[in-house]
Amino acid sequence: MESLVSSWTKELDGRAATATLRQQQGTRNKVDFCSNDYLGLARNDAFQARLLAVAQQEPAALTGASGSRIIRGHADAVAEVEQHIAYTHGNASALLVGSGYLANLALFSCLLKRGDSILLDEKIHRSVHDGCKLSMATKWKFRHNDLTHLESCLRKAKGRVLVAVESLYSMDGDFAPLEDIITLANRYGAAVIVDEAHAAGVFGCGVVHQKGLQEQVLATVVTYGKAFGLAGAAILGSKLLTDYLLNFSAPLIYTTGLPIYHATAIRTAYGFLADNPSLALSLQNLLARFAQQGMKTTSAAVSPIQSVRFSDSTCLLAATAVMQQNGLDVYPIFPPTVAVGAERLRICMHTFNTPSEIDLLGKYIRAWQQ
CATH class of the missing domain: 3.90.1150.10 (Aspartate Aminotransferase, domain 1)
Structure with missing residues (x-):
């Protein structure tokens, strides 16, 4: 225990010395x-007033779901919000989860098996990398927005292949060439997942929706802790995808479902943005x-x-x-x-x-x- 504490102290002191120590x-x-x-x-203020009105209409919705969504923790009201989100984004199905980080853990941890390959843009969010750590698939990184390097990785990739990108990158503020990436992935029989955390809301329902690419990507992740001013995320895709996640994704199965108010607040945000x-x-x-x-x-x-x-x-x-x-x-x-x-x-x-x-x-x- 003493050596562990000593090593932690040394690492934290190292960050403090370089002025890179993180603090809340x-x-x-x-x-x-x-x-x-x-x-x-x-x-x-106007958005907050709408949220307050929603809470006052149904105070019982403020409490927790009290169980996993696959046991007793998935209310009809939450299911209705998921249907609304899917319809709004032009997708067949949607799953609400507690955060964008959890959404990426849920997706990347279970979709592929040993012998398969996940190709990530080198600047994709840390949550995607952490999701891949829970998978037995091989992870490859390709240079940021570099289609030539992506194709080189696609040629070498084994088994079933996923390509993961952000539509709008969180640190660089630049866009992925989504149409070109999808075309290239299709050529090699790979599927594409797009993280829209920083695009959703700012650009309507996101870049995938704006460009009409819903049917050409395997899944899209939108988050509500940024332009929507709330918290949580949604995984968008086919009914087959969401059924698979509910059966094989540990981060979805072994966690408590969303409270009703959390879901209805998200629906309220969609309405507010549509009105403004x-x-x-x-x-x-x-x-x-x-x-x-x-x-x-x-x-x-x-x-x-x-x-x-x-x-x-x-x-x-x-x-x-x-x-x-x-x-x-x-x-x-x-x-x-x-x-x-x-x-x-x-x-x-x-x-x-x-x-x-x-x-x-x-x-x-x-x-x-x-």
Whole structure:
């Protein structure tokens, strides 16, 4: 026990020495440029009023499901919300789960067997990698958005093959070339799974839905802890897929079902976004303002995630400190979240940010990027 504690202390001290020690962060009285609340729903008074009305109509829905969804923990009201989500996204079936992390564990842990292959974009979310650790399939990584390298991996892959990508990447703020990836995967008989955590809500029901690709992907994951201002996630796909997951996915089978209120709040969010299309338009107007600041970023102009690089880690830390001291809540990203040498500020834009706040952010970033 003593040696274990000593090793933990040494590792934590190492992170503290390099200013990369992670700590829990609450709400700070600064301008938010780091949360995933892209459309501002988590702080929207009108949305909160709708949620309160839902809770008041059925207080019993606030309590837990009290069991696994395959025993007694799946209410009819939750099933109705899943049907609504599936219909809204143009899919046959949907399964609600507690988080996007859990959704990816549920998917990647059980779909393939020993002798099969999972091909991951190197910048896909950590939850996908962790899901693969629970699988007996062989995991391969291909270079980010590199179709040539993906094809090389497809040629070598054994057994049944899955290709997994994000539609909008959480750290780089760029998009996957979904149509090209699907075409390439089809050529080699591989299936595609798309994580839409950062696209859903900002781009309607997500990029897969916008492009009409539902029938061409095996599964889509959408999450509700970002643009929807809530928590949880949905796995979208065929009825066969969801039936298989309910029978063979341990993260779904051996966990308590969602409370009714959790599901009805998600349905409420869909309705609120449908009634307020101006939110997504306002975000794009602010992103256009951000683009006018002359900062160096490799992210897509329409992405709410803007990846800002600096000359080195020392410069990144110094710039972050100055911005924090001047009331701008920004967050630096270090390894292992990103590769060594790829440290950056991950700037998140929101509908509640003002033009003057964006101008101030641009002023500080330009000063430190030079």
